Amino acid sequence: MAGDMKKIMVTGSVGQIGSELTLALRERYGGDNVVALGRKTTPSEELLNTGPFEYQDITDKEGLVRIVESYGIDTIYHMAAILSGVGEQKPDLAYQVNMDGLKNILDIARDKELTRVLAPSSIAAFGPETPRNNTPQETVLRPRTMYGVTKVAGELLCDYYFHKWGVDVRGVRYPGIISWKTPPGGGTTDYAVAIYYDAVQKGSYECFVREDTVLPMMYMPDAINGIIDLAEAPLEGLVHHSDFNMAAMSFSAGELAASIKRHVPEFTVTYKPDYRQTIADSWPNSIDDSAAHEEWGWQPRYDLEKMTADMLTNLRKKFGK
Numbered sequence: 001m002a003g004d005m006k007k008i009m010v011t012g013s014v015g016q017i018g019s020e021l022t023l024a025l026r027e028r029y030g031g032d033n034v035v036a037l038g039r040k041t042t043p044s045e046e047l048l049n050t051g052p053f054e055y056q057d058i059t060d061k062e063g064l065v066r067i068v069e070s071y072g073i074d075t076i077y078h079m080a081a082i083l084s085g086v087g088e089q090k091p092d093l094a095y096q097v098n099m100d101g102l103k104n105i106l107d108i109a110r111d112k113e114l115t116r117v118l119a120p121s122s123i124a125a126f127g128p129e130t131p132r133n134n135t136p137q138e139t140v141l142r143p144r145t146m147y148g149v150t151k152v153a154g155e156l157l158c159d160y161y162f163h164k165w166g167v168d169v170r171g172v173r174y175p176g177i178i179s180w181k182t183p184p185g186g187g188t189t190d191y192a193v194a195i196y197y198d199a200v201q202k203g204s205y206e207c208f209v210r211e212d213t214v215l216p217m218m219y220m221p222d223a224i225n226g227i228i229d230l231a232e233a234p235l236e237g238l239v240h241h242s243d244f245n246m247a248a249m250s251f252s253a254g255e256l257a258a259s260i261k262r263h264v265p266e267f268t269v270t271y272k273p274d275y276r277q278t279i280a281d282s283w284p285n286s287i288d289d290s291a292a293h294e295e296w297g298w299q300p301r302y303d304l305e306k307m308t309a310d311m312l313t314n315l316r317k318k319f320g321k
Helices: 016-029 045-049 061-071 084-089 091-111 146-165 188-201 220-232 253-261 276-281 290-296 304-318
Strands: 008-011 034-038 053-055 075-078 116-118 172-174 176-178 204-207 214-219 249-252 268-271
Touching: 008 016, 008 061, 016 034, 016 045, 016 075, 016 220, 034 061, 061 091, 075 091, 075 220, 084 091, 084 146, 084 188, 084 276, 091 116, 091 146, 116 220, 172 220, 176 188, 176 220, 188 204, 188 214, 188 253, 188 276, 188 304, 204 253, 214 220, 214 304, 220 290, 249 253, 249 304, 253 268, 253 304
Parallel strands: 008 034, 008 075, 034 053, 075 116, 176 214, 204 268
Antiparallel strands: 214 249
């Protein structure tokens, strides 16, 4: 590959995944070749210093077209979205950003004949009727959140643009993503990030889901390598396009706490479920991602123990503990 991807634009580049993905892409393809887009959050020095950055709302199509044309963009990683927790508080905003924003990107990709679009989905596409254990690639998609609704519609829209106009659009259903670099951003799985921060900074954490809540999770390096690997995979090997199940590990909030306690014995966790518990209860415990393994060689590198050790090491450095 990736001779055919020369100028990349990343929307949502200040977000949890986007911020680290942008830096990884710049390392791989050269800083000047990866344009970062953000709406209003101030980007990090690292993001600003390693390549071009543009403030741009993804619901403003003309603005997007200007940037695509002026930089000669041929590939878009579309990471901008309103996540599940925030989306339930502001469903209209979630619909507008997640649907209109995606359609703008797909229209531009079609009209400008771009090489490729990466538009991630999420385990939020699943719902209470979806099989909970080893959730199949082809399954019931009846989510109960606005975020989930936009993700199902988004998968279908992406596949429509592929089949009708040949837009090479690809995506993975991300599980909860855990990272030490960027603080949580309004998702239901944020407890799995916040718990590490509080373990290092406070020594205690109040968890907003029950101790026995099990969800699929993934460490950020795997999330980034996975989507780049999918972007670089030969098109002829892909049967699926915008809806690849993607998994790395599943654990309960209690198991997560226990893994931290092995490193921080005095760490304490209390459980006080809030509205996000209902969202978590509608999502799977574990995911069957054999299609991703078979079609583009997906292989995670981190399990819970390896991730916990790495998270705590890096957060202690970050906060000087």
